[in-house]
Amino acid sequence: MTASKGIFVDLRQDAPIPLAASFFCAPGEVLALVGPSGSGKSTILRSIAGTYRPHGGIVRVNGDLWFSAAEGHYRPPHRRAVGLVFQNYALFPHMTAAGNLMAAMGHVRPTDRPRRAHALLDLVHLGGLEGRRPAELSGGQQQRVAVARALAREPAVLLLDEPFSAVDKATRQRLYREIAELRRVLEMPVILVTHDLDEAALLADRMVVLHHGQALQSGTAEEVTSRPASPAVARLVDLRNVFPGTIAARSEDSGHGCIDWSGLRIEFRDGQGREVGQQVSWVVPDGFVILHRRDRPSRGEHENPVPGTVTSFLAIGQTAHLTLRPHHAPDLPLHFSMPLHAARRNDLAEGVAATVSLLAEGIHVMDGQAPPSE
Amino acid sequence: MDWTALWLSLRLAGLTVVVLLPVGIALGRWLAYRDFPGKGLVEALIALPLVLPPTVFGYYLLVAFGAASPVGQFWQAAFGKPLVFTFDGLLLASIIFNLPFAVQPMQRGFEAIPPEVREAAACCGMSPWRSLLRVDLPLAWPGILTAMVLSFAHTLGEFGIVLMVGGSIPGETRTVAIAIYDRVQAFDNAAAAEMSTLLLAISLAAIALTFAFSRRIGRKLG
Numbered sequence: 001m002t003a004s005k006g007i008f009v010d011l012r013q014d015a016p017i018p019l020a021a022s023f024f025c026a027p028g029e030v031l032a033l034v035g036p037s038g039s040g041k042s043t044i045l046r047s048i049a050g051t052y053r054p055h056g057g058i059v060r061v062n063g064d065l066w067f068s069a070a071e072g073h074y075r076p077p078h079r080r081a082v083g084l085v086f087q088n089y090a091l092f093p094h095m096t097a098a099g100n101l102m103a104a105m106g107h108v109r110p111t112d113r114p115r116r117a118h119a120l121l122d123l124v125h126l127g128g129l130e131g132r133r134p135a136e137l138s139g140g141q142q143q144r145v146a147v148a149r150a151l152a153r154e155p156a157v158l159l160l161d162e163p164f165s166a167v168d169k170a171t172r173q174r175l176y177r178e179i180a181e182l183r184r185v186l187e188m189p190v191i192l193v194t195h196d197l198d199e200a201a202l203l204a205d206r207m208v209v210l211h212h213g214q215a216l217q218s219g220t221a222e223e224v225t226s227r228p229a230s231p232a233v234a235r236l237v238d239l240r241n242v243f244p245g246t247i248a249a250r251s252e253d254s255g256h257g258c259i260d261w262s263g264l265r266i267e268f269r270d271g272q273g274r275e276v277g278q279q280v281s282w283v284v285p286d287g288f289v290i291l292h293r294r295d296r297p298s299r300g301e302h303e304n305p306v307p308g309t310v311t312s313f314l315a316i317g318q319t320a321h322l323t324l325r326p327h328h329a330p331d332l333p334l335h336f337s338m339p340l341h342a343a344r345r346n347d348l349a350e351g352v353a354a355t356v357s358l359l360a361e362g363i364h365v366m367d368g369q370a371p372p373s374e
Numbered sequence: 375m376d377w378t379a380l381w382l383s384l385r386l387a388g389l390t391v392v393v394l395l396p397v398g399i400a401l402g403r404w405l406a407y408r409d410f411p412g413k414g415l416v417e418a419l420i421a422l423p424l425v426l427p428p429t430v431f432g433y434y435l436l437v438a439f440g441a442a443s444p445v446g447q448f449w450q451a452a453f454g455k456p457l458v459f460t461f462d463g464l465l466l467a468s469i470i471f472n473l474p475f476a477v478q479p480m481q482r483g484f485e486a487i488p489p490e491v492r493e494a495a496a497c498c499g500m501s502p503w504r505s506l507l508r509v510d511l512p513l514a515w516p517g518i519l520t521a522m523v524l525s526f527a528h529t530l531g532e533f534g535i536v537l538m539v540g541g542s543i544p545g546e547t548r549t550v551a552i553a554i555y556d557r558v559q560a561f562d563n564a565a566a567a568e569m570s571t572l573l574l575a576i577s578l579a580a581i582a583l584t585f586a587f588s589r590r591i592g593r594k595l596g
Contacts, residue, residue, distance in 0.1 A: 092513075094512045107499065
């Protein structure tokens, strides 16, 4: 690990902000730190930048030690080659856009600075606005200046702290596309802090789910959202169909088996390492809950049919968000969504009886107690 | 018009500002950025001249600077002259009683800089000194300017402390404010009125300039 390119972070402390997180990010990779506010993700970012000094841990970038509590080594922030894009951009209000970039070019010959500032502003589509002060730029333009300033430092690692939270939705969509394009030309590791799971899934290669400063799981967005490591992760990544159950049967070689869910048998496929009789939690993501059509049989109808009553029907845009209270366990509501037109065609409404199938391939079994449902 | 007294007042005010500029920046920045136990006490000590009667403050300074005090003895040994009833003593007293006028506006100026902006300076590779010169000072500038003008104008106008520590020695410790008092005592109201008008004009001009300048900076930073 010592000689490898990329950034290795391992932070440990109990107070004042608990931290227990370890991760690696390779050059060119985008790693998202995801968690609710107060989960310690900004503290981790500041520990990398050096503006926060934790009690324990290591930060190593391209083989260089930036921080080691054990060795008493701490490199101050101005001597770490980081580019940090702040949540509110933190541009220097008394400098022009170009001035902000040149302020980060202490390592460049003064005569070369204007040309480079110009090139970087072009890169973020701000050519021609060199002379504007931050107060004369829109939110989206300020964000681009902040990104360009972070790159002007020629950082060994690029850190983005909720960089899209202060702009409106339309601007955010445009900035997502620009960042996605930009990352193709970036050769350094990029660490993105966000509380928005969709943002992380869109921009990052991998994500680390954080809670109270602790890294609970790391993996691709698909892995984390379909196979959460624990009920806590499932809750953090907004999977609502988390239920308790008992392993009722399991085949030794295939891993297939059945869960007893309050009296209903639920088939699953990935039960490796579980024992019959074991108390578990299990989760089924929204996308694996399929409504039975009333007029003709639909795909997967024989898999885990769950009859119940629709208790809430909420249309947001073109999507219907539904809650079904199963007849066998009305206190364990199932949440799922489907296109609004499909819900209408099936005459779904509050109080209507309906049956859904839980596709066995989507069911994921976890150790640990399911958190109480809302 | 007592030109000697006016020149002495201007010299005293100018030197006070020159000394207080770095002292105020250091103290103001320290108080703005750091939290430590006893910070309230330090701030209270600095603010004391605002609330203490000038005669009381002057009395304590007189005792502290006197030939029997360690400060007075040190000064005598180091420079071969006493502190009380000299221009040096007056300057030292002026620096102390102007501390709140210098430190408080500068502290507010530094406090108004968002912490992320200072962090951004470090993350842009600026050393603490460079960050002070390129980011902190330009952004805290309205506060620093206010502090300088207030200290200058306040020194011109201070009376009680100057009288207690310096007395009224022409060319050494007699400031315009003291000279005005002397003229009134001598029933020379014309001279007193002349000097009062001049002092009023200088103070008004200084403060009006600061306000205008701060507003212009404020507009520029949006």
